[in-house]
Amino acid sequence: MSNRVNLLAPEVRANPYPVYAELRRNAPVSQVDPDGLWVVARQADVLTVFKNPQHFSSDGIRQAYRPAWLPDYPLADSMLVMDPPHHTRLRAIINRAFGTSVVARLEPRIREVAHQVVASLPVGRSVNFVDAFSIWVPIAVLGEMLSLPQSLHPRIKHWAEVYGEFTSIGENDTERQKTILETVAETRFHFNQVLEDRRRTPRDDLVSELLRTHVNGEELSYTDLMGFLFLLLIGALETAVHLLSSCALMLQEQPELMARLRAAPTLIPRFIDEMLRHSGPAHGLFRLNTDEVELGGVRIPRGARMLLLIASANRDEAAIPDPDRFDMDRPGPQNLPFGHGIHFCLGAQLARMEVRVALEALLARFARLTPGDGPIQWNASLVMRGLTQLPLVAHLP
Template sequence: MTTETPRIDILGERAVRDPYGAFAPLRRDSPVVWDPQYRSWLITRHRDVSAALRDDRFSSDRIAPFIERKLSEPGTDPLVRQAFEVLRNWMVFQDKPSHLRLRGLVSRAFTPRAVSRMRDRAAELCTELLAGIGNRDEFDLIAEVAYPLPAVVIAEMLGVPPEDRDTFKHWSDEVAPLVSAGLDDPDRYARAAAAMDALVAYFSGLLRRYEAQPADNLISGLIEARDADDTLTEAEVVATCTLLLFGGHETTANLIANSVLALLQHPDQLAALRDGEVDVRRAVEEFLRFDGPGKAVVRVMSEDVEFGGELLRKGQRVFLVLAAANRDPEVFDDPDVLRLDRSHNPHVAFGFGAHHCLGAALARLEAGVAVPILVAGLPGVRLAERPLRWQQVFLTRGLRELWLSADGATR
């Protein structure tokens, strides 16, 4: 017998502002539950989320069914259909064996060496962005540092010319609704589809450029990997470029901003980090657990499965609530307390198993560089007297702005 969820609106004001408090009762009383409002299963307990992330029956292939179900009717905007065809080629929306094949393509270009060599560049950029704040008494950390830092890093890694980066950012922002929402706003989706079309044309042009003149960047690495594997299509390579662009900055921007917010709300932990009393790498893992950049991931059942005492039927959508799993008291001592020296920290902020985030190493590096620089460079910083406004989406956890105050911001 299906158990219905207690009254909770996953996109309501309370759940958006404080998902941890909102989902705690579900995790305790109904860890696998059907949400009739969103016609989806919610899985909130750490052991269940971890198991589902490793279970191939929880399919990542949700774009192809959506295309066939929603975008195959007469009158569908061809640009919208084309945009979702690009998403179909993103490895995060595919299962084995296609997922492994595309992941292999990216991993050969996105090497540990390519990531680690960005450490000095990330530090240089963060220092420059911080200096740009100057002596302003109030500033938005997201607009000034948290967003531009990873956006510039991924652009440079891909091989996007500096003069194109503003356009690059605009396209990325416009494409976001294709990933995070439904077709309930035709105008917004038309803009997103047009941006995806422009982005595909742009990356196709860069492929031609770097085929003729290879350079030391990710696009050249993807071309080399494609040429070594004749099963890869140009459409898949271009789609992978759009994925790296989109995924390469939003997650890290949210991680940096959420981390700074957590420190300002926990002055003892801020002091410990500033005084060098905690290991930065361990601190980043605690930031990821405590208020990470992802609230949930989506899966679709590929067959009927008995799970957590419930029958999850083929074709049903499942939300694996990472935010709830990362505050599970069965796994974490004092889960609602920020402890930068936490030694046992098996969080699932970047997923788990075959779909573990391939860009996790870069996000960790950038946050591990940026947060200490910000802590050192903003000694008198505090939260401005403005309300915190969270993005009203379910899958990601990010602020719209993070306004800070300081008496002469940088030193």
């Protein structure tokens, strides 16, 4: 038994912030469990890692997503796991297809979906908000971006749930490994259909744009495309679902905040930015140390697997006064919740838009949220923190 803190222990997942604070104070660059990962807890050190991809490679993410039992997972071939120069080339092509017009084009349709979702929420009766509210707008965004048929939406929900706990699956957890293997095969089958269909009949959607886009005569390979579709599925969906659930929980916990936002909906973007800083979904990012290096006064061996605790960096008292306090009047926005540097989130604007539109719809209809039946439950993941159970009762004005 080691004395190291275990970041996957249920009591840590339930509230990791005191542990992060302790790490920032006493062991800002140190080894934790599982697997003796090297965590980086202070904001200044996290930024150093982001700014030096030549020492801190994104291959660390590839290793995390390519365990021996899963040799063929397209996410492990995506731009997320790449370093320059391959990453630079791929990002240029994807960036071109993924222009700001995507956000503007999607907003009216997303607003329609958000109003339908909110209209279908029960009044005065307990419901799991994750299933009934948070998941549907992000699924619609993904569905619109990729022109996926509506009939697939319930399957996408299932995929999101299965992939959500990937980083907590152990080497001997054969039951859950089997579920992942089956789900990867199913997802790949549907994404293959999307690619074949758009090659034959291009539409006004992101996939057609990706197939069309060339930069310096280069286009995306099949592996690049499949990797990107899996990256969207995991990076675009789970993050936004978790953020929406955390927002709903905060509104339940702070009814005066809910009243303030209902009275002044133009404050919703500030609320979202402070939520991202205070309780953002992205908690840890893997990296691999390519050389023996010193960080925060600690020598880290070559080949060390690292976990950048951006959720800790977002609450670093050295950078943010009184960081545990939720205060949407702080100067902002803080962009660190979306990463930094060459891998900075490509969907940051889209995420802010979809969450704003969903909250606008929720706040327009409901005046209060109160706790529902049963306890809330958090997921078990080193990468992403989010609610799996959020029983709430919504009340009309």
